[in-house]
Amino acid sequence: MHLTDTISVAPQSTTTPKASHWQASLQLGFSNDQGVTRLTQRQHSGPLRVQKPLYPEGGEICHAIIIHPPGGVVGGDQLSITTTLAAQTHALITTPGAAKWYRSNGHISQQHLHFNVADKATLEWLPQETIFFDDACVDLHQVIHLGQDARYIGGDILCFGRTASGESYRSGCIRQHSKIYREGKLIWFEQGAIDANGDAMHSRLGLAGQTVCATLLASGALLSPSQMAALRDDARTLLDAHEVGAQAGATQMKQMLVLRYMGNSSEVARLWMQCVWRHVRPVVAGQAAVIPRIWQT
DSSP states (O other): OOOOSSOOOOTTOOOOOOTTSOEEEEEEEEEEETTEEEEEEEEEESSOEEOOOBOTTOTTSEEEEEEOTTSSBOTTOEEEEEEEEOTTOEEEEEOSSOEEEOOOTTOOEEEEEEEEEOTTOEEEEOOOOEEEOTTOEEEEEEEEEEOTTOEEEEEEEEEEEEGGGTEEOOSOEEEEEEEEEETTEEEEEEEEEEETTSHHHHSTTTTTTOOEEEEEEEESOOOOHHHHHHHHHHHHHHHHHHOTTOEEEEEEOSSOEEEEEEESOHHHHHHHHHHHHHHHHHHHTSSOOOOOGGGGO
């Protein structure tokens, strides 16, 4: 949900937003004030806000909750969030509830995220789930710049339709584009498109007809073989207990840890996300995992 101080139009998009469409942006900046992470910059345009900074874990870690007052994004709306962390700061950014992307009405919606994390700073980007309603057409862009010893944990849960309410995702397309750089060098690149009626949604090489997927990315430290084994065991035990047929995987590369879930339950996806985050956070961020209160309301 971010890119730069200005909102860019994705190359795939051919529609121009009308004046009636929201074009909202939010710029956040965190600074170190004698060991306390302070939210020292917050500028917004349009319906994006950040609530009062919270410190449930002490002054070293600032929790910030981003809100989108309209409660949902309609076709043609554009959201942009830019976040900058100064050296030796730690911010956890989340949302108060699920993000809702409604039908396109012939227009593509866009979300741009741009995160700049300085040397020895830590960013955790952990919004709650994203729900795509039928006929939603959305471009999601994310660019992350990490300093030499910066640490990053980012997660997302994507729900195609609201199956619990009998609503499915039968038309539309979701495009994703993600890049992570460390000291200017590209260490992660991923892009793809999920068409409601395409192979990515229905093929066994894609979602295989399942309606919920989740990803947790981490960079800054690697788990040991025993830590990876414990993570996999706990994740498998959780899925076996809550959702037959759900799948999950964990891959560790030279500079990245990639964790995936695929199933049909947003509730189980949240449990899985919290489970793997509990294993990853102490290693990557150097902090025990304390579940934010907003996730439990």
